[in-house]
Amino acid sequence: MEPQASPLWTTRTTLDRKTGTWRDAIPDYRTLPSPCLGACPVNGHIADWIGHIRKQEYHAAWLVLMDNNPFPAIAGRICHHPCETACNRQYLDESISICALERFVGDMALAKDWSLPSSDLVKKEKVAVVGAGPAGLSAAYQLRRRGLQVTLFESQNQLGGLMRYGIPAYRLEKRVLDGEIQRILDLGVIVEHRPITTQQQLEQLQNSFDAIYLATGAARSKTLPVLDYAKPWVIDSVEFLATTNANKSHPTGQHLIVIGGGSAAMDVARTARRLGKSVTVLTLEPAGHLPAQHTEVEEALEEGIRFVSGAMLQQVNEQTDGLELTCIEVEFTAGYRKGEFTIKPKSGTAFTLKANAIVPSIGQDANYAIWGESFKAQGPILKTGSDWQTEKKGIFAGGDLASMERFVTHAVGMGKQAAAAIAHYLEGQSPTSDEKTVAAVSIDTINTYYYPQQDRIDQQKLPSRQRLQNFDEVQQPLQEVQADAEAIRCFSCGTCIYCDNCYAYCPDMAITKLEKGYAIKSDYCKGCGLCVAECPTGSIVMQKEYEEITQ
Amino acid sequence: MECIDYQDVDIFHSGHVACAGCVEALSLRVILNIVGQDAVAVVPPSCTAVICGIYPNSALSIPAFHTSLESAAATASGVKRALLAKGKPDTTVLCLAGDGGTYDIGLQSLSSAAERNEDILYICFDNEGYMNTGGQKSSSTPEGAATGSTPLGKTTRKKNLVDIMAAHRVPYITTTSPGHILDMKAKVKKALQIKGTKIIIVLIPCLAGWGVADDAGIKAARMAVDSGIFPLYEVEDGERYTVNQLARTQSVKPYLALQKRYRHISEEQVEQLQIHTDKAWQQLLLRADQQQ
Structure with a gap:
């Protein structure tokens, strides 16, 4: 209903006047990539899941994490966290303890025994994954979630690869590893404990599977x-x-x-x-x-x-x-x-x-010569295309076998990318390019006025004397109050937190609150940009309108 | 971050003709929202008079009485007494004036209304000059600032209206800014609870008059407060001083650098402004302490 002007004095409100004609640019709400997203080896939507922690929606946070990485409790312990190096908060005080927060959510999921919804086998194609390390497990997980039938081949007695046999318990408790692997198996991934270490064994796999993912790591010491x-x-x-x-x-x-x-x-x-x-x-x-x-x-x-x-x-x-x-x-x-x-x-x-x-x-080398001469080298690693496909059609590779990055989470990210590429391959589609084309939100677009300086909350460490007694974990987890306090420090770069600043600071009442989000009243917005300037997350941008007209 | 928790009640309307990004329009929005429907506005010539609109349209859906530049407080006194006579004692009468109509031309009527302790809420949107007539200096223009009538920068200091009105022993006088909406909301609410003359001075960085970007009005207001140039404080009954933001987080320099009206000033003048600001700040803190 249109508000009434006082009938005593005037006959109409100013709503008749469409001041939107003054404008040459209009604010546009966008979800933009945060610097941590671009730096994350698994492309995790960090601003999104930290936002859930802020609202104490831990389960929702976990589900966002699980989209890109089946190992939040593991990554929260051993990831080299390039996200924290990229974090915009460092320009105000210190970067967010992203890794510790991830562990907090991952640990809660294990403690509360959260499980994933089961995926039906909606596709008839079968994929073999060779090697149950971080890359292989991640690929198996993502493929299975896409409804494909996945068989995991592992030569060792237990799954986990480097995460089990390389990383000591004081950095990663075996209980955590077992828990997060079991969740993948519970989705219905078949495991066969046998090596695929000869050309003949690989060819046998080719006969019975529609695609193969090789992720046997780099286990040969230099x-x-x-x-x-x-x-x-x-x-x-x-x-x-x-x-x-x-x-x-x-x-x-x-x-x-x-x-x-x-x-x-x-x-x-x-x-x-x-x-x-x-x-x-x-x-x-x-x-x-x-x-x-x-x-x-x-x-x-x-x-x-x-x-x-x-x-x-x-x-x-x-x-x-x-x-x-x-x-x-x-x-x-x-x-x-x-x-x-x-x-x-x-x-x-x-x-x-x-x-x-x-x-x-001094480092380890990958061994791919075992599968015959048709696999080509690319420096010290196995040659793959941009879609992680080897020279042999239908055979993909990842992890330390096909990369020199040599980080667990990087391998997890490669597994995820390869799963997408394999799914495309099986559907007969060409691979689609990744989403990293939009520039990350820079600190200049974050209004830091809204963030008082606050010390970073780090995990506590066991005293060094105590550490040498046994293989207990050195890094102690964050408590819930600590995690909540740390999550509040996050700028949520490029992801709206519905704080209403844009609505409240508009001098023209040109923004409407929707059930979730906002709409611009183009009749009245004068294009001043105050909403953009006062946005604490950098998720509004001014869009020149004449550009749209010339298109 | 702290959220504003703000919901319009449709007293101030879109389609007003304030400049794009004007934080006076924003302040009007916040203040009218809290004052509510049961109110009469008295508006002397000022930016607010323009923003309110040209007959028969009005940006306000409360009655607005447009009066002469020298008589806002006198008119408001009359309107309040008329409402009392008509048996409407609860209706708020508020003046929406500029600094020209308050510091300069309207000062005598404000002084006598304050002396009589008329039950009015007097809002002064202080943009430190006659900005809707092309930007001439007023007695509120700070030293160093260039205006149309002081092109080389004003040589005298800004008049201290809070001290003048505190000397009238008004029950409540305070300063606030559109960069501090929570503070503004709280002060308007507080003023509405007090009987007698209440004065709220709102610093309004004028985008055109000060030479500030369309989207930087809020930023300028916050820098004025953070540098101590425009402290947020209250004086009750002319003697109880309360400073609302005790931390000065920056020098005056970045605040001056943000505005074109200061671009001609020398390093020595910046120094001088810093010294004056520091001294005024210390005096204010002293007053706030003394009465504790």
């Missing part, structure tokens, strides 16, 4: 030429982690030298420390530039691990009381591509280290 691997005091890092993660003891001496600065080297060093060894880590990279996550190095230092950085092993001498390692300091220059580098020894800087055993942990 070797150092100066080391004689036949010696008993050279210990393979993959094997060391696998045996200790399976609660079996591994014969080593008291003084260990771990060579390498990546996550795997940290895992070896910190595991050995928990077994009561004294550990020195030798890295080519200078201190502060190790490829391992910053927190891993920090925690390793807290646990009494000694670092010798920016140096290289030259020679090992066996002596009666152990080994003497001759090392030399080096100048390290990172290469253009990940994993590439050049080193220059600095003359006259040689020094020696003492040890009983050496664990080289």
Whole structure:
């Protein structure tokens, strides 16, 4: 109903005057990508699920997380969280504890035993997934949710791949791993425990499946030429982690030298420390530039691990009381591509280290030669197209087999992408491009006036002395009040939070509140842009109208 | 973030002719929303007079009495007494004036209304100049600001109207800003509970007159408050001072830099403005402390 002007004085309201004609641009509500979304290896809608935490809708948050990643409790523990590096909040105070929040939701899902709605087998096609690590499990999960029949082939007794055999329990509790894997199996994924390690075995699969996804990882340790691997005091890092993660003891001496600065080297060093060894880590990279996550190095230092950085092993001498390692300091220059580098020894800087055993942990290679010559190499990895399809039609690959990124969540993201590509392939469609074309919301479009400075809430760590007693998790989870408080810090970049600022700050009453969202009254909007300026999430943009007319 | 929780009650209407982005229109919207339907507005010549509209259209669906520039408070006194005589004591009478009609031309009628403690709510939309006649200076224009009649910048300081009216011992005088809607809402509500002369001075960054972008009116108002140039405070019965925002989070410099009316001023003048602002701020805090 049109409001009435007072009949005593006037006859009409100003609603007769359409001030919208003054305007040359009109506000437009959009859902725009946040910087964290662009950085996320699984393209998770972070602003969206944190928004649910803010409203204490934890189950809804979990469902959003599960869309892109079946492992929120795992990723919340071990993800290298590039989202936090990209977070716009860092320009005000500190980035959001996204990873800890993800773990909070993931843990709640496990504690409350939340399950996913079952997916009917709506498609007749069958897909084989070879390798039940992060990439393979993620692909199996996404394919199964699309209604395809999925069989997972795994050569080990248990599923999880690197997450089970590589990552120690103090970073990722086995209970969590088992819980999140079981949820995938409960969807109706068939598991066969047998290796697919020959050309013949692969060809058999091709006969009985419509598509194959290879995700066998990279389990072959790279070797150092100066080391004689036949010696008993050279210990393979993959094997060391696998045996200790399976609660079996591994014969080593008291003084260990771990060579390498990546996550795997940290895992070896910190595991050995928990077994009561004294550990020195030798890295080519200078201190502060190790490829391992910053927190891993920090925690390793807290646990009494000694670092010798920016140096290289030259020679090992066996002596009666152990080994003497001759090392030399080096100048390290990172290469253009990940994993590439050049080193220059600095003359006259040689020094020696003492040890009983050496664990080289300098990276792993993928092995795809086992499946025959038709698989081509692309540098150190298996060659795939942009849709993760190999040179062989219908065979796709991912994870460490087809990427040098070497992060668990990256593998999960690859599995998700490959699942989409496989589904397209089976439907006879060409792959569609990903959604990353719109620029992420920049800090300039966030009105930070609405966010008072507030310290970031981090997870607590176990005291280092206590950590060395056992393999208990180092990072302690956030409490519910902490998670809620941290979620409030999120700018929700590019995702409307229905705060009504645009409505309340309009000088022309040109915005209508809808049941969910808002509408612009184009009759009256003068195009001033105040709603855009006062939007705390950057999810309104001014749209020039003459552009639309010329189209 | 704190949400505003705001719902229009259709007293102020779209189609008014305030400039695009005008935060005076926004303030009118918020204030009228709280004052409600049972009210009579008295409007001297000002931007508000223009925004209210040209006969027979009105942006307001409460009666608006357009009076002369010097007599807003006197007219409001008369309207209030007439309503009392007609047996309508609860109807709010509010003046919607500019700084020209308050600090300058309407000051004597406001002074005598305040002295009589007339039961009126006097709103001054303070845009620091005669902005709808082309931007001449008023006694509210701050030092340094260029206007049509002070092209090199005003040489004297802004008149302190709060102190003048506090000296009249009005029951309630306060400052607020469109960048602080929650504060504005609370103060209008509080004023409606008080009998006698209530004065609310609303800082209105004038987009055209100050040289501020169409979408930056709110930002300018907040910077004025955050720098301490325009503190948010209340004075009750001429003696009880309360400062509503105690934190000054920035210097005056970014506030000045936002506006074209200050673009000619030198570093020394900026320094001078900072010193004056600091001193006024300290005096205000002292007054707020003394009565505790």
